[in-house]
Amino acid sequence: MPDYTNPFRPGAGHQPPYLAGRQSERQQVLKLLEQDVVFENALITGLRGVGKTVLLDSLKPSVASENWIWIGTDLNESASISEDNIATRLCTDLSIATSTIVVSALTKRPMGFGGEETEEANTLTYERLKWIYDRTAGLPLDKLKAVIEAAWKALSITGARGIVFAYDEAQNLTDHAARERFPLSLLLDTFQSLQRKGLPVLLVLTGLPTLFPKLVQARTFSERMFRSIFLSRLSPDESREAILKPIEDTDSVRLSDQSVDTVINLSNGYPYFIQFICREVYDAFTRRLDKGERASVPVADIERKLDTDFFAGRWAKTTDRQRDLLSVIAQLDSRDAEFTVQEIVEKARELAIRGFSSSHTNQMLAALGSQGLVFKNRHGKYLFAVPLLAGYIRRQHPIGT
């Protein structure tokens, strides 16, 4: 009896059975390693579930084979509070690469000071890096630069060409002017300054679409410092590969062309939804004698499951007024693309839903923005921040139809 282990992997950061598309995005990042002096860094943004984390993971081996060192992690919210926290984060990440390298030649005290270096001082452990940070005089910027310079000095001995600092969920980095905490600005200043000095350090940030305006707001030079790569849904051909490659095996389930088209339409090419839907389809079809060849995708069941598993939680957090507004937006022709306050106000009037003046709408959009349901792009237009949300709202809260 063959083993029908479901190959599909819906879930944040779960490596897909087959990574479809993304060649051009990968190339754009890898090309940045060819700069003589690094002045352009990578910024990968996109909606939740579009594949930022798995793209970042997929770059790791390619970066290593170019002989660059890869360090980095998720920037969860705790990393973002203060300058010291971000410094701790960087020291931790760097020490994974540096703690095995003996740096006695670099850290030996000048002649005449006497005393041998202790054993532990000869490798750049976390404690040693943090010690450099704490002991360096000046601002956090000077301290952090000293740490990274020391780390690079040690790592360059291994023949590495440079260090890639990859940070996922970077939208969590926030300056808090009121509390006089500027971790985001610190990170940007540090890399800009080190890169100016010719250090081969490259920053790769990924995050939600709010990240780019956030960077520019913190430091206007960010606009020139980053190559911005917006990750969008997969094309129909790429979607087809994401669906079919994992089940190529003759023993696996079989999807008719029509079933594949249904999955493509239902997912609209969004990778998370492709994995989610295919996982359901796989389970439904393995039980059949024909392995699904003559079956059709149970669309209504899958939609219902998506609604409860994925959308309902987000919807539950909205107020009645917000639901009205979201429903108006979901009636716009441009609901799956960009929309403006003006369009919403006009639609509300047309549907005879009262109380949505433009200032009120603006305020509500701002609140929905901080709830992660919509976001404002660089041109000042709004978009749903969750793919396929418009369809859900129309199923959930039908108005004017």
Ligand SMILES: Nc1ncnc2c1ncn2[C@@H]1O[C@H](COP(=O)(O)OP(=O)(O)O)[C@@H](O)[C@H]1O
């Ligand atoms: N190019 C791709 N091809 C197939 N599946 C993908 C692709 N990119 C992402 N996925 C799948 O989509 C889901 C979301 O990916 P993830 O990287 O966590 O998105 P994000 O970080 O943008 O929220 C995961 O289940 C992942 O396996």
Ligand SMILES: [Mg+2]
């Ligand atoms: Mg992610």
